[in-house]
Amino acid sequence: MSNNGKDFEPRIVGFLCNWCTYAAADTAGVSRMTQAPNVDVIRVMCSGRVDPAFVLKAFAEGADGVIVSGCHPPGDCHYNNGNYKTFRRMPLLEAMLQQYGIEEGRFHWGWISGAEAPKWAKLVNEFTEQVRDLGPLNWKRQLSSKEE
Amino acid sequence: MAENGKLKLGLYWAASCGGCEIAIVELREKILDLDAAAEILFWPCAMDFKYKDVEAMPDKHMDVVLFNGAIRSSENEEMAHLLREKAKVLVAFGSCAHEGCIPGLSNLFDRESTFERVYLTSESVDNPNGYLPQTSYQMPEGEVHIPTFYNTVKTLGQVEDVDYYVPGCPPQAPQIWAVVEAILGGNLPPKGSVVGASPDKTVCDECEYERKEKCVQKFYRPHEIIPDGVSCLFDQGIICSGPATRAGCGALCTSVGMPCRGCYGPAPNVEDQGAALLSAIASVVDADTEEEAARIVAEVVDPVGTFYRFGLPASMLHRKKLEGR
Numbered sequence: 520m521s522n523n524g525k526d527f528e529p530r531i532v533g534f535l536c537n538w539c540t541y542a543a544a545d546t547a548g549v550s551r552m553t554q555a556p557n558v559d560v561i562r563v564m565c566s567g568r569v570d571p572a573f574v575l576k577a578f579a580e581g582a583d584g585v586i587v588s589g590c591h592p593p594g595d596c597h598y599n600n601g602n603y604k605t606f607r608r609m610p611l612l613e614a615m616l617q618q619y620g621i622e623e624g625r626f627h628w629g630w631i632s633g634a635e636a637p638k639w640a641k642l643v644n645e646f647t648e649q650v651r652d653l654g655p656l657n658w659k660r661q662l663s664s665k666e667e
Numbered sequence: 668m669a670e671n672g673k674l675k676l677g678l679y680w681a682a683s684c685g686g687c688e689i690a691i692v693e694l695r696e697k698i699l700d701l702d703a704a705a706e707i708l709f710w711p712c713a714m715d716f717k718y719k720d721v722e723a724m725p726d727k728h729m730d731v732v733l734f735n736g737a738i739r740s741s742e743n744e745e746m747a748h749l750l751r752e753k754a755k756v757l758v759a760f761g762s763c764a765h766e767g768c769i770p771g772l773s774n775l776f777d778r779e780s781t782f783e784r785v786y787l788t789s790e791s792v793d794n795p796n797g798y799l800p801q802t803s804y805q806m807p808e809g810e811v812h813i814p815t816f817y818n819t820v821k822t823l824g825q826v827e828d829v830d831y832y833v834p835g836c837p838p839q840a841p842q843i844w845a846v847v848e849a850i851l852g853g854n855l856p857p858k859g860s861v862v863g864a865s866p867d868k869t870v871c872d873e874c875e876y877e878r879k880e881k882c883v884q885k886f887y888r889p890h891e892i893i894p895d896g897v898s899c900l901f902d903q904g905i906i907c908s909g910p911a912t913r914a915g916c917g918a919l920c921t922s923v924g925m926p927c928r929g930c931y932g933p934a935p936n937v938e939d940q941g942a943a944l945l946s947a948i949a950s951v952v953d954a955d956t957e958e959e960a961a962r963i964v965a966e967v968v969d970p971v972g973t974f975y976r977f978g979l980p981a982s983m984l985h986r987k988k989l990e991g992r
Contacts, residue, residue, distance in 0.1 A: 570942060570943075570946055571942040571945050571946050572938060572939045572942035572943065572946075572983065575939060575942055575982075575983040575984055576938075576939075576983055578984065579983040579984050579985075592956075592957065593955065593956075603954075603955065603960075604949075604950045606954075606957045606960050606961075607949045607950055607952045607954060607960045607964065608945065608946060608949040608950060610949075610960060610961045610964050610965070611945055611948070611949045611964040611967060611970060612945060612949075614964075614965070614967070614970050615941075615945065615970040615971055615974070618775065618969075618970060618971040618987070619971065619984055619987050619988060620987045620988030620990075621988060656988075658984065658988075661988065661989050662819075662985055662986075
């Protein structure tokens with residue numbers, strides 16, 4: 520694994536919907552697919568349940584990267600259209616994170632169905648390397664840094 | 668209390684526009700009642716007081732200090748610490764002290780870029796030698812100092828222990844009077860409470876427009892549309908902070924056709940006003956495909972400035988990332 524000389528282990532928070540991506544992650548684990556150990560998974564009932572505040576809080580409290588993943592639209596959502604809420608909110612959240620100076624590569628949102636375990640394992644590995652290359656975000660430190 | 672039985676009151680302004688002082692004057696004839704009930708020991712905006720007058724007071728000498736303004740400079744912060752020492756009850760008065768307000772939007776920049784804009788590139792500035800403020804300067808008489816301008820605007824609560832928060836830009840006169848009465852009557856809620864505003868409602872609860880199922884196809888900025896005067900502004904595609912904002916103002920802005928801008932701060936039990944507003948705004952976009960949704964939400968100009976217009980310093984992330992830290 521290349522880490523561009525950045526010797527740190529990224530801390531990544533993944534908000535996964537119970538019905539699709541969490542199932543994929545579970546399958547990936549049970550099938551012993553090789554995955555980076557950097558993603559802390561938080562299971563939510565639906566990707567539409569992911570309040571933008573969850574993502575902001577993750578970054579504020581020390582995450583270097585955040586993943587939000589749910590069921591494929593249009594038809595896979597267990598609740599019919601919860602993922603519609605996701606694809607309406609996430610692009611606006613993305614734009615906001617960029618205004619905050621949080622690099623694009625630190626936030627990923629998308630769709631992985633229960634049958635796509637290899638896709639999850641691949642995302643975990645690639646995203647971890649991508650965040651590793653960006654280096655630590657360390658939001659807390661920049662806030663506590665003494666002014667003058 | 669003073670010997671004459673009056674409440675010993677102090678008022679101070681830090682990084683603010685002066686609107687909170689005007690709000691006190693907006694009490695109108697009640698200001699006479701305020702004068703009858705309170706002895707004003709410190710109010711630099713209205714009368715001549717020196718900081719050393721405050722320094723000379725014994726600790727906890729003033730019963731209540733209403734502190735408006737954000738913490739922008741070392742002077743603001745010093746005064747916050749000093750007034751905390753001298754006050755029994757320290758109140759963050761108005762949006763700036765409560766959550767950073769408009770000055771807090773400069774948390775999207777840092778000191779260097781703020782100075783560059785204000786002192787060098789602004790169209791109304793004539794500064795051919797490029798002078799920038801220095802915190803110390805050697806004069807023939809000796810070295811003089813001025814306060815340091817911080818990179819980050821903070822709220823009063825982020826630098827000192829605050830007893831109560833009065834929201835609003837500015838706080839509305841009836842609400843101020845309600846707070847004064849609560850102080851005089853001694854029936855104050857638990858420490859840390861937001862007072863002078865609704866404990867459990869949002870601006871939408873006070874707004875009288877007709878609401879329907881929301882389904883927004885296009886977002887408008889206030890100057891791009893004339894509201895119909897009947898239906899909810901948000902239903903018409905105007906971004907209104909009502910759903911994410913604490914009630915207390917009486918829906919002043921919406922009643923004259925302007926969207927709520929969010930100055931009363933996050934709704935009760937909401938930690939991050941901007942995230943709550945983003946969530947509310949985006950989820951009612953009338954889009955059934957990812958491409959359509961992305962196109963419509965891209966019409967929102969300046970998301971941070973819109974969703975955190977009054978509360979960026981108090982938000983979860985507080986500011987833009989500082990480079991090199």
